[in-house]
Amino acid sequence: MDSVLLRNCRFVVTHAKKRVLENVDILIENGKISQIGKSIKGEAEEKIDCSQKIIMPALFNAHTHASMVLFRGYRDDQELQTWLQDIWKVEAKLKPKHIYAGALYACMEMAKSGTWCFVDMYFEEEEVANAVKKVGLTALLGCAIIDAIKGWDLERSKKFIKNVKGSENIIPVLAPHSIYTCSEETLKEVNEFSKEHSLFKTIHLSETRKEVFDCVKKYGKRPVEYLHDLFFLDEKTVIFHGSWVTKNEIKLLGENKVSAVHCPVSNMKLATGGAFPMREYREQGVRIMLGTDGACSNNSLDMFREMKVAALLQKWFRWKGSEVKAEEVLEYTTNSPCACFGLNSGSVEIGKDANLALLDVRHYSLRPLRNVISNIVYSATGNCVSDLLVRGKWIVKDGKLVNLEEEKIIEKMEEAVEDLLGEEK
């Protein structure tokens, strides 16, 4: 039996909204948490002293384009449309080997900053799947569906789904890019296929005001209403951004059990304006999750930073310091996405998969340690993470990837960047 005993854990954040435990043991057997308590007896193959650790549910990044880490720092500080044109130009040069190198580096970065699972939309997702498996994370992956790019259609997605079938840690999803890059016909096809095969469908929606204006001009209705009329909205629908929505649109999302991924850093950096109406989403019962978006518009994949900015943006926007609490944003990146995608994780409880992040209490960002959850959300960064367990297996130990040479991953990524951007100014 595979077993690990985490002994004398200084603090255990069992659940974003429950009490923090102190000085307890956690026994992990066959990838699942089997016991939590004081001085657990019994044999374990591995016993680790955790008297200097905070144990918390590992984090979940609900929106990424992992391979875009290759373009980190490229064409920053531009207007959205200019930026997009530049990115599309360089993306046209991408080959599968570049996508793999970028995704592998992104997986390393996510693992080392405490993220165990992410939702990705990009090209050649088989390459991303290989990177996820190599590092030992879990991911929901979808090949982008874009009408204007030949070959990136539903057929390509079907092929991807076939190619990754049976992988334990890869869950294929459908990923129509947006309502402005997919025709009504395409969206209908995707919707039908999603319902037939019970697949999640993820889509960028109402990210900018321009998108809303264009939609009203073309269809005479707003983006959410447009998708609602196509019968696209259901419990398997996940929208990215959803910032420019009316109360009526949020109501429609709630009634149809749609989930929304908020990406505050990307929205603020690209100056999409306004703020995600978190309060209204909550009131209408829409499930909220957090994501970084690509490392080209963020420019980090660190979910600790994302939690902090998500909370700050709401407080600032509403002129109300109590608008959002730390526990709430922690929930949006732990329990909430796991509940959305039906994963047995998101909390440190008996029977749950052991997807855990360990933080070193000696890190300067965590001192003084009077309020653990506040420190996690408002002060910690991914650098505080010392170890990561995914289904009871060590992925990161003492700050280093287990079983993989980090230098080689960095080298491969640098080569790909040189290949793609070497001649750029």
Ligand SMILES: [Zn+2]
């Ligand atoms: Zn995106």
